[in-house]
Amino acid sequence: MTLPPIALPDEASLPFFKGLAHGHLSVQLCGRCGTAQLGNPECSDCGSTALDWRPASGRGTIHSFTRIHIAYHQAFADLVPYWTGLIELEEGPRLFGRLLCDAGVRPRTDGPVEVVIEQLGDEVFVPNFRCLADHRQGEP
Amino acid sequence: MPAAAINASIAGLGKAGITREATPPARELARLAVLDALADAGLTRQALDGLLICRTSAATDKDLGLDLQRTLGLRDLALLEIVLCEGASAIAAIQQAALAVSAGLATTVACVFADAPLVPGKRTSESFGRIKSPSGIDGLRYSAGLFGGAAIYALAARRYLDHYGANEEALSSVAVAARQWAMLNPDAIFRQPLTRDQYFAARYIAEPLRLFDCAIPVNGGIAAIVTSRERAADLRQPPAHILSMAQGHPGTPDARGFERELSTGGRIAAPALLARAGISVGEVDQLQLYDAFSISTLLSLEQYGICGPGEAMHFVADGGIAPGGRIPVNTGGGHLSGYYLQGMTPVAEAVIQARGAGGDRQCGKARTILVTNEGGRFDYHAALLLGQAEHWS
């Protein structure tokens, strides 16, 4: 199996990727202003370095999404066309993740998702998101 | 302290390649474009004392670097730099040239961009799916399968359409208008008519973006010669004066409460750009916008106050930007139907219009022209107001 290009943890995001390997999604919480964020060396809002990693709920909504029809990378050749998007976590920060949809469920902007951590290689874990059945799906 | 006056014009425009066929590599295209721009201005290479080089973010020194100076045989330069601001690099370079000329650091500066992504036997998606640096949280885009600009702009388009309750018709009108202009431009790549049905019949690249929502890759180079207004007045071509310039880089967080996809750096640059020229947006005669994807045109119309938020799609659907519409936009066909040479595409068309050299596509009014460049995920933005010499003397 060909692996997709994997995000290389930098110092500020290393705990995030370690968390994925332990099966949970995490966010940084600012000890001064409370802003939740991802992978910052200092708070994006107030500049404080008192940032602590906390487990995230794993729930969120779709900020935006797309279905990719071109296999830009060999790792996605068998998946085309595939859903992917930008997810807003319940805690506030947004991150990219593939969208997994059961039959009859389609992604919807602002629709609910929950994280599914996928192991791609020995020490490679990525966050995907399952689109949850949504009572608004049926609306015109 | 009053703002320093900008005394600079674009006095020469050169091109090389601009083709879907195989070409020499980017460095050679850059060399040819600079020589063509010098010839266009009626200058020899000895007149140049500055060279600013732009390249794609994936290119390296091997593709196009500072040694372009030696390749061109340029001696004793007063200014030499690679300008890296992603899609905003071309205008950023012209701005730097204009500042240098105005401050007396250089007299005549060539700004050049070149790229040769089309290689026989290689799929275009290989060139445009290139990976920047997959580090940190942003690196998740690649494991999420978001390669190239189309995927990123598709997210913006989806957000825009859903935010304003619109559908893909909003995008189709941009693509069709661009094609109508391109049909009037002999240098455009796509010149056959594009109907709405043909637009919708084309394959998706990244939903909601279809083939004709995306820029046409070409191999080519474009160079612009920047010099003072006085020197420009003595050269071969009617100068396009640089009336004002601005940049805007929002740095918007990826978090709740922000709309990184709906608010570009144009929001920051627009008021500064207009105020520096002492004009209102109503006095702008035409717009040459960075339209690598159709959604960019809609966002730019709104950021620059041509339309209110969410109104650009109606403006465009009513024919507002097509030939004969309310305001001419991307009169050469832009990136969508003309050719994609990043920030130099709109710059070149603005210079052609300011000279009155647009042939069948020349607009009646070209006194004041807005030119924009856009890069990253709407992270980097640079803009110019160019003015026709006879109107802005």
Ligand SMILES: [Zn+2]
């Ligand atoms: Zn804080």
